Amino acid sequence: MIEYTLHGPASQERARIRVMSALRENRFPQAILIDGPAGIGKKWLAMEIAKSLQCTDPNMRPCGHCFGCRMADDSGATDGWVVPMEADEARARSSDDVAPGSKAKTIEDFKKAYIEEIQKNPYRVDIFSAGAYISVDLIRSMTSSFAMKGDRIRTIIIAEADRMNESAANAFLKTLEDVPANTYFILTTSSREKMLQTIRSRCLALHLLPLSDDEVRSEVLRVAGEEFDEASLTDDVIGLAVGSPGKALYYAEHAKAWCKLASDFVVFSLRGSYTELFMQLKETSLDEAYDANRFLEVLSFLLADLLREQANAPLRMPETTTAVGLSNFPRVDATALELALVAVQETMSRIESRRVSASMCLQNLSLKLFEGYK
Template sequence: MSEEPLPEADKLDAAAHPRHTSELFGQNEAEATFLEAYNSERLHHGWLLTGPRGVGKATLAWRIARFVLRGDEGGLFGPPADLAIDPETPAFRRTAALSEPGLMLCRRAYDEKAKRLKIQLTVEEVRKLKHFFEVSATDGGWRVAIVDAADEMNTAAANALLKILEEPPAKALLLLVCHRPARLLPTIRSRCRTLKLRPLGNDDLVAALASLGHDASLGPVETMLAAGSVGEALRVLEGDGASLYLDILALLGSARQLDTARVLALADKAAGRGSEAAYDLILRLTGLALARMARAGAGGEALLPQEQEVAEMLCPGLQPAQAWAEALQDIEARAAHARAVNIDPAQVILDSWIAISRAARSIAA
């Protein structure tokens, strides 16, 4: 009997791993910036790939890695026009199989004892990078490391990576995929050149979803929830996020007199083994609904019609907007703590909605 493959910290359940992805949509500017630096022969050793989750940061990192490691496969016809590499070439196949000797992937490890991915990227994983760069490349070529995601490092790991960035060996390239740059040490950020990837436009988002075999027709709610991110669009489509978001808005509309039965029905969706994705989506969409309502009350957000009705009821101006922003911070902090100490997901959702109901009554008073 074949064993189940281990989960990968840098892979979405609904899509292939970025190392197998040959196309990148909507990030021509970031790709051209790197290519210009490469063609100038003044390539910086550290690159920080930033932007929202799911917009192609990891896909770009793997495109860069394959391009740099392609060696003689690059041809002799002048500077390349893009970073594309034929999926049938040895360089593409080696990187996809994680068998390329010039490449090192650094990511959160699987905890065999706990039977789950570790919560943080630990110093033991980053130390493997140090050893990787200490070993001389046999052909004198490039050595490339991808750290995904750099903002998941703990303090010891961050300090170990900083030492590598401070004294990089020749022809070493570090590609740091980072969702939240503010969580990195300022000294790490200062030693990297930043490539900022932006949310995709609707046409690019539709094309990217179609390339993954998904129905690319997105309604207004799905488009808003995706926010230009292929990763978020996949989560929304896989988890029926549009219907879930409308359910959450309906619950908010009755938050002052909480419909406990509907909250329990929502919590049941996150109960039991295999419901982690639903749990994450419920918490994210609940927080998003509150945040959009608060920003609209402060005059900084255009709402969907379904949201507008709730916002007019619960957040009609700047003062309640500030109160909801504070309440959201408290609710999210409590939920994060509950998840960290492994409290039952259904209970976390129930407690969150009790707090929302309490805030709704307090703000209305």
């Protein structure tokens, strides 16, 4: 019997055992959906599975050195991936349609750049822009490659599958209804509820758990490289990550500014110091919807921590929460904080809809955050 070994954090061992058992017993499904919070290693596991399926070693898989393993690790083998792309990138011409010697970027060039970033750090949560999506043309391009003859195992990783638009989802559903022989789809998503139920029902569901705080720290240091400043992994950053190395990496870059802004946002809103707060918001440059909502995640976390502080529960962001000095505002009780959390969530939805500018939404939020409790 061929032995399979998938590597990864101990917190996700049960999921890997399930996959290895299916591989070992030759009952691996042709479509699998890996879901879980952003940045916890879904793409990493997807790549490990792809190598295991394509590996040809007769004893231990993935071996890491056979042709199948090398193909799975080759960022130039773009047929093995479907990734969200910006509209202009997805409309780029194929390498088959570009004149010899042309320096114009092809769709394969764009896809290869994304794959390289994923392989460099599969935990990253900001590889794809907020406007990137999986179009029906990307799905059709994937299925057109099925016409190529060959007996080798074909694996296709569909990263952030919830970003398929309606046409792409329907086209992919038709493919799932009649999957070609020796072809395996590995989908990843942080928002399975946004996917067609008919697609989800045709995939084996595999849920990944968040990592422990110690695992987050060690995984960040493993993938970030020698230039990474370990001091940026503060207790507040680890708390914000909630078990996600990808979020820890993201907040290690932004938390110093955003945690202070979140603390000031609460204090200045309570004091009515709106002019000063508006100036800080302008200096922090939160005009992009994605960045604005990531900041609001920090603000939500702070409000939740203030509730924990009132209940004498352990804090996830001890430094920032203590800096607010909530005891100086005796009128702010649990109800006020809960209503503030609702206001933040509503603002995030408005920003995501893109009907109103992010900066305007943040200003409006500051005016009503503790309405009636100031």
